[in-house]
Amino acid sequence: MSSISSIAVSGLKAATRRLEVSASNIANQQSTGALPGANGTVPAGAPQAYKPLQVNQTDTSTGGTQTSLSTTSPATVPVSDPQAPFANADGMVAAPNVDLAQEFIGQMVAKYSYTANLASLKTDREMSKALLDATA
16 A cells, blocks of 8 residues: 555544544533542432543654544533432533534544545555556
């Protein structure tokens, strides 16, 4: 595989991972839990809120890209839900810190990135084929 192809494939993988993480964040945005105490821990037996993830993308020395995951900071925000069995005395629970607008923008960026990297792969293939046809 040419270096152009390997760079494009790393971009495809990064775009795919970005889309997977965003989909998971959106799917779990309603997964609330008990508010953490002052020490940052949730009471024993109480559910924990989903902790949204973010993709960190970095360049590699070979020209491609790689991704790693981290938890969004802050991972949760307090919201009012006095009906929840795990709500605190003030009726507050922890909700995942998911910004739907940012998630949708991230999904569009992943789509365009995937499309661009796919076009690079196609062009590399066509150039290689033309080169081989010219030497034959």
